[in-house]
Amino acid sequence: MSTRSPKQALDAAVEAARWAPSVHNTQPWTFAVSGEEIGLRADTARKLPIGDAAGRELLISCGTALFTMRTAMRCEGYEPVVRILPDPDRPGLLATIRPGAETEADEPTWVLGGEIERRHTHRAGFADVPLPDQFVESLAKAAMAEGATLTPVRSSAAVNVLAALTQAAQGVQAQDERFSLELIRWARPPGSTRADGVPARSYPHEHVPTEPDFPQRHYSWRHDWGAEGEAGETATGVVAVLTTPGDSREEWIATGQALQRVLLHASAHGVSAAFHTQALETDLLREFLRQELFSGRYPQMLMRLGVAFDDGRGLPRRPLTDLLE
Structure with missing residues (x-):
């Protein structure tokens, strides 16, 4: 079981979320840590008013940060408890996440966690290597x-x-x-x-x-x-x-x-x-x-x-x- 504290799991989740992909690498998110819970918020100052007027790509970007936090928290030994759009009166609050029951990450989770900082976007053609x-x-x-x-x-x-x-x-x-x-x-x-x-x-x-x-x-x-x-x-x-x-x-x-x-x-x-x-x-x-x-x-x-x-x-x-x- 986990030897990491819930506070350490929260810190690791926020640190990992920094590496999530986003449209034009705008990183349109902020995090509010209160007690043992993280609030994921949309940073609308980084929204693209011309290319993304509805904010669809902004929310997709924030969704990548949320999955990254979930993965990091599992790697720290806690099952994440997530609420999506938890407060209708605060539309900018996209999700909350907190460490739940202690757990042991399986091998696929460790593999995903190991790629958080290595993953990167490509902006050209690919080598002629077929994908099975x-x-x-x-x-x-x-x-x-x-x-x-x-x-x-x-x-x-x-x-x-x-x-x-x-x-x-x-x-x-x-x-x-x-x-x-x-x-x-x-x-x-x-x-x-x-x-x-x-x-x-x-x-x-x-x-x-x-x-x-x-x-x-x-x-x-x-x-x-x-x-x-x-x-x-x-x-x-x-x-x-x-x-x-x-x-x-x-x-x-x-x-x-x-x-x-x-x-x-x-x-x-x-x-x-x-x-x-x-x-x-x-x-x-x-x-x-x-x-x-x-x-x-x-x-x-x-x-x-x-x-x-x-x-x-x-x-x-x-x-x-x-x-x-």
Whole structure:
């Protein structure tokens, strides 16, 4: 049984949550520790008012932090007790989590916990290394455990549709100066000491297309920052979509938890994810995808999965002093 105190488990959970993925590495969360309970709150000052007006991606990001805290708390020897949206009068309070009964983490939990700081997002093509069907199925089971569905898109025609809609959305967003300015607000120049956003070493200076092409975010808009692409990384990888039956705030948080479980499981096997949510940020395109490709289920996250031969450095993280209320 655990030799760690509940206080130590709380500290470990908050420290781990710093490493959760978020849209543009905005890290849009704060934590309030009261007694033996953590309150996870949305930091709306970090919301993207143009690209994420409804706050869907903000809540997905916070959901990844919640799953990270759950995993860390189990690794510390306590079963987490979680309440989602516990107070209707405080909509910014997304969840509370506290250590419950003492428990002994199983091997899969330890594996996930070991990937919290190692996992990182990829922003280019992948090496031409196929992912076994059995492994992709294990990722789908991981998402299902958190209340979402991860569907690998096997039809080449459907992959082409998703690529074309991603290209269309990217083209429209590139013409919107407000959107582009919001995007590069989170693109960091070389040598930046900021503890959020996407540093220049983590996005390509020039996009190297895959086939079919899923364009990357244009973080290098109007400047020459960015990294050179890795030779041989031009494969698309496995295209997959996370969906939910509804589109509530609860389901956005569940999507984030499912996403982080999938990402940590993938990272443990040397697999990274590249995200392409451009089409999901356009209401008409998202609704088209829901009706025509996903049988009425709401698409929450579009990604490519594959093997990347990069150095694996993660993004900067804000210090705890900025996150604790």
